[in-house]
Amino acid sequence: MARRTMSLLPQWSTRVFSVELDGAAHYFSIQERHRGEEAPRVFSKVQDHDRCYSLLVCGGDRVGRAKFYAELKEKLLRDLPPECDVSPMSSFLPNVKDSLIRGYFLKDNSGSSSPSERLLRDLIRRDPVLVCSYLKGKDGQLCQHLWSHADSQTVEMSKGYYVVPSQPPEYHPSTLNIINSDVFYSFEDACEVLKECGDIIPEATSVMELLPSRAPARSKPDFPVIVIEGLDATGKTTLTESLRDTLGATLLQSPPQCLSPLRARFDQEPPLVRRAFYALGNYITAEQVGQEGMKTPVIVDRFWHSTAAYAIATAVGGPVCNLPVEGSEVYRWPSDLLQPSLVILLTLDPEERKRRLRDRGQGKTEEEQELDHNQLFRLKVEEAYRRIIGPACVTVDASPSADQVLQQVQLLIRGKCHL
Numbered sequence: 001m002a003r004r005t006m007s008l009l010p011q012w013s014t015r016v017f018s019v020e021l022d023g024a025a026h027y028f029s030i031q032e033r034h035r036g037e038e039a040p041r042v043f044s045k046v047q048d049h050d051r052c053y054s055l056l057v058c059g060g061d062r063v064g065r066a067k068f069y070a071e072l073k074e075k076l077l078r079d080l081p082p083e084c085d086v087s088p089m090s091s092f093l094p095n096v097k098d099s100l101i102r103g104y105f106l107k108d109n110s111g112s113s114s115p116s117e118r119l120l121r122d123l124i125r126r127d128p129v130l131v132c133s134y135l136k137g138k139d140g141q142l143c144q145h146l147w148s149h150a151d152s153q154t155v156e157m158s159k160g161y162y163v164v165p166s167q168p169p170e171y172h173p174s175t176l177n178i179i180n181s182d183v184f185y186s187f188e189d190a191c192e193v194l195k196e197c198g199d200i201i202p203e204a205t206s207v208m209e210l211l212p213s214r215a216p217a218r219s220k221p222d223f224p225v226i227v228i229e230g231l232d233a234t235g236k237t238t239l240t241e242s243l244r245d246t247l248g249a250t251l252l253q254s255p256p257q258c259l260s261p262l263r264a265r266f267d268q269e270p271p272l273v274r275r276a277f278y279a280l281g282n283y284i285t286a287e288q289v290g291q292e293g294m295k296t297p298v299i300v301d302r303f304w305h306s307t308a309a310y311a312i313a314t315a316v317g318g319p320v321c322n323l324p325v326e327g328s329e330v331y332r333w334p335s336d337l338l339q340p341s342l343v344i345l346l347t348l349d350p351e352e353r354k355r356r357l358r359d360r361g362q363g364k365t366e367e368e369q370e371l372d373h374n375q376l377f378r379l380k381v382e383e384a385y386r387r388i389i390g391p392a393c394v395t396v397d398a399s400p401s402a403d404q405v406l407q408q409v410q411l412l413i414r415g416k417c418h419l
């Protein structure tokens with residue numbers, strides 16, 4: 001068994017498990033002894049004849065784990081019998097940072113355990129997974145059996161642990177691993193991820209070649225630096241181009257143009273790699289801002305707020321209340337990244353945004369489509385934008401005409417940057 005898997009076992013009984021079944025999170029923990037009283041059922045939707053299994057991805061290096069987790073769902077949906085439901089699951093130590101392990105929960109009502117168990121045996125032999133099965137104990141209570149893989153390539157079952165319901169934790173489990181998995185707070189931390197994937201993603205080396213050798217100096221350029229943020233189709237391009245023309249400013253963007261040919265490649269990667277790519281794009285843009293900002297005002301189309309807000313909203317499952325609380329360290333500005341003089345967040349009524357998207361008629365990225373049909377995701381991105389500090393963003397209603405929005409933003413710039 002992989003070293004990381006072994007190291008989990010001593011704390012196994014202090015872990016909480018979370019399974020998303022029928023749109024709701026079910027939390028449970030395990031205990032060695034049955035306390036005698038009848039424990040309430042953890043999964044009301046699991047029938048007596050269902051066979052249940054959990055798979056947690058927890059061995060190997062972090063890039064391998066992230067890639068394997070992304071591929072695992074496809075593999076399970078493809079290779080398991082159609083009567084088998086696959087739901088997201090995780091295991092964590094309540095409120096302990098970096099303790100989250102992700103995986104899937106399988107509920108098989110095909111009546112035969114053989115195909116699922118064959119697949120799981122195969123996975124446990126070859127891949128970084130920890131497998132458990134859930135069976136009724138002698139007293140009728142649900143027991144978790146942790147599988148282990150012995151040298152002889154056979155699978156043994158441990159003694160059962162009783163499954164008991166658990167209270168939802170104070171912090172949503174999906175917030176525990178955000179730092180350095182979804183959001184990176186230094187140039188070094190984001191670079192480390194790309195270095196680690198150089199062998200499996202050749203394009204990572206191309207990105208490294210475009211990076212400055214270290215985080216560009218944070219010293220303020222002579223001229224103001226104004227960042228325009230907002231969801232897609234809120235009018236960023238329209239506004240940034242007008243500001244460039246009216247202020248005689250240089251217009252830059254993050255990710256910078258030099259990363260455009262590599263962007264689609266990194267958009268296919270799991271969050272760890274994808275978010276590190278976008279984080280690094282900000283440092284290339286910061287270097288350009290440092291140079292141009294000595295000559296003219298600089299307008300930047302998307303910067304750090306976009307990188308962090310989308311990453312946080314994607315990582316955190318469920319409704320807005322699951323986001324890390326306002327003031328959490330997750331919303332802080334990276335200590336080595338240039339701070340703009342002003343960040344404007346354009347907001348728009350969802351119906352008007354959809355109308356503008358339709359009128360524009362361009363193809364949409366997967367994340368844009370997600371924003372479109374997933375109201376929860378859109379609310380989480382907007383709320384995360386608002387919670388980021390160092391600088392915080394100033395919200396501007398983008399529903400008036402393009403000219404009126406421009407005037408409103410010019411007023412703010414005059415007030416804050418004396419331009």
Ligand SMILES: Nc1ncnc2c1ncn2[C@@H]1O[C@H](COP(=O)(O)OP(=O)(O)OP(=O)(O)O)[C@@H](O)[C@H]1O
Pocket residue numbers: 230231232233234235236237238239356357359360398399400401402403405
């Ligand atoms: N204030 C406005 N009123 C009406 N339409 C607008 C306004 N601003 C922009 N538009 C139109 O809305 C559409 C989206 O605008 P724009 O491309 O500037 O948004 P964006 O935020 O840059 O989008 P993306 O992030 O997807 O590139 C365009 O067709 C644009 O002409």
Ligand SMILES: Nc1ccn([C@@H]2O[C@H](COP(=O)(O)O)[C@@H](O)[C@H]2O)c(=O)n1
Pocket residue numbers: 232254255278279281282302303304306307308310311365367368
């Ligand atoms: N600084 C940035 C800019 C963008 N992103 C990610 O890209 C997507 C939105 O960009 P568009 O060019 O399509 O408007 C969005 O999905 C962000 O995840 C980023 O992370 N950082």
